[in-house]
Amino acid sequence: MNIGAVSEKSGLPAKTIRHYEDIGLLKPDRAGNGYRDYSMVDVHRLRFLQRSRSLGFSVEECRQLLSLYGDSDRESADVKAIANAKLSDIDRKIAELIGLRDMLRHLVKNCHGDSRPDCPIIEGLAGEARVQ
Amino acid sequence: MNIGAVSEKSGLPAKTIRHYEDIGLLKPDRAGNGYRDYSMVDVHRLRFLQRSRSLGFSVEECRQLLSLYGDSDRESADVKAIANAKLSDIDRKIAELIGLRDMLRHLVKNCHGDSRPDCPIIEGLAGEARVQ
DNA sequence: CTTGAGATTCCCCTTACTGGAAGGTTTATG
DNA sequence: CATAAACCTTCCAGTAAGGGGAATCTCAAG
Numbered sequence: 611m612n613i614g615a616v617s618e619k620s621g622l623p624a625k626t627i628r629h630y631e632d633i634g635l636l637k638p639d640r641a642g643n644g645y646r647d648y649s650m651v652d653v654h655r656l657r658f659l660q661r662s663r664s665l666g667f668s669v670e671e672c673r674q675l676l677s678l679y680g681d682s683d684r685e686s687a688d689v690k691a692i693a694n695a696k697l698s699d700i701d702r703k704i705a706e707l708i709g710l711r712d713m714l715r716h717l718v719k720n721c722h723g724d725s726r727p728d729c730p731i732i733e734g735l736a737g738e739a740r741v742q
Numbered sequence: 743m744n745i746g747a748v749s750e751k752s753g754l755p756a757k758t759i760r761h762y763e764d765i766g767l768l769k770p771d772r773a774g775n776g777y778r779d780y781s782m783v784d785v786h787r788l789r790f791l792q793r794s795r796s797l798g799f800s801v802e803e804c805r806q807l808l809s810l811y812g813d814s815d816r817e818s819a820d821v822k823a824i825a826n827a828k829l830s831d832i833d834r835k836i837a838e839l840i841g842l843r844d845m846l847r848h849l850v851k852n853c854h855g856d857s858r859p860d861c862p863i864i865e866g867l868a869g870e871a872r873v874q
Numbered sequence: 875c876t877t878g879a880g881a882t883t884c885c886c887c888t889t890a891c892t893g894g895a896a897g898g899t900t901t902a903t904g
Numbered sequence: 905c906a907t908a909a910a911c912c913t914t915c916c917a918g919t920a921a922g923g924g925g926a927a928t929c930t931c932a933a934g
Contacts, residue, residue, distance in 0.1 A: 612911075612912075613911085613912075614910095614911065614912085623891090623892080624911095624912090625891070625892060625893080626890085626891065626892085628913095628914095629890070629891060629892090633889095633890085643898085643899060643900085643912080643913095644898080644899085644912080644913065645899080645900095645911085645912055645913080646912085646913090661838050661841075661842065662842065663798075663890090664798050664835070664838075665797070665798050665835060665838060665839055665842070666795075666796050666797050666798035668889085668890090669889075669890065669891095670889095675846075678846075678849055690850055693846045693849055693850045694850065696846055697843060697846050697847065697850070700839050700842055700843045700846070701843065703796070703797060703839055704836060704839045704840065704843070706793050706796070706797055707797055707832050707835055707836045707839065708836065709793075710793065710794065710797065710832055711829060711832045711833065711836070714807075714810075714825045714828055714829050714832070715829065717810060717825055718822055718825045718826065718829070744880075744881075745880085745881070746879095746880060746881085755922090755923080756880095756881090757922070757923060757924085758921085758922065758923085760882090760883095761921070761922060761923095765920095765921090775881085775929085775930060775931080776881080776882065776929080776930085777880090777881055777882080777930080777931095778881085778882090795921090800920085800921095801920075801921070802920095
């Protein structure tokens with residue numbers, strides 16, 4: 611499969627896909643003409659990257675997540691440790707997104723258009739997340 | 743309030759706080775000695791930035807979200823349009839995080855340590871999100 | 875008064891892409 | 905068959921969003 615098709619299927623620009631290859635996140639075959647030749651596994655990895663990057667995980671975190679499978683030299687204890695750590699991150703992110711969503715919903719409901727100066731939503735903006 | 747205290751309260755490094763000032767996300771006062779002097783509103787904005795950046799929103803998106811209040815020249819229709827667009831984004835992100843979490847949970851439960859070659863989790867990795 | 879913690883600016887480095895040039899390949903069309 | 909459009913290649917440079925660290929300044933404590 612050529613890079614254009616993979617781009618469409620993964621939702622990532624071709625530039626980004628080549629970049630991910632440069633930094634070792636995947637290694638597509640090459641066709642006789644020099645074009646990259648992607649498999650469905652590559653598409654899965656790229657889709658996964660698209661998702662997790664857009665959710666605020668760094669490329670290195672994504673690399674760890676990807677290593678949870680596929681790398682046949684994985685060790686069960688490592689896998690579980692990494693996965694559990696990421697599960698905490700994810701739970702926190704979900705909670706924060708829900709907080710953000712509620713805040714915006716409140717804003718949409720209560721801020722009724724006349725540009726009144728003091729909007730009580732400002733309090734909610736910072737969330738009640740414990741710092742540190 | 744000095745930048746150190748604000749850093750602690752917002753969870754952002756001082757470097758990042760100064761950077762946000764450079765790109766116009768806040769304008770703290772200056773004390774007589776040249777030190778930046780932050781208000782509680784600044785702290786709120788910074789906390790908000792910390793949260794939304796870590797959730798995968800770009801700085802420009804954060805700028806839009808911040809403009810939903812504080813800018814007294816806001817127009818109700820604009821506010822609602824932006825807020826509603828962001829609400830969709832947030833809902834999608836939440837759904838994706840839940841998908842990611844379920845996948846990891848499944849992996850933790852089912853991948854029982856002996857490095858067996860084929861893990862069915864790979865299917866789940868890409869999610870069933872419709873591309874495009 | 876001096877010592878250490880915290881502030882300032884400035885400049886360069888890093889991460890994670892993104893745009894564009896210059897050129898090779900494949901596909902559709904006259 | 906020619907040739908133009910669409911796709912692919914590499915390479916180089918730029919952007920976005922910070923981070924490291926030097927050189928200097930200021931404040932609080934002993």
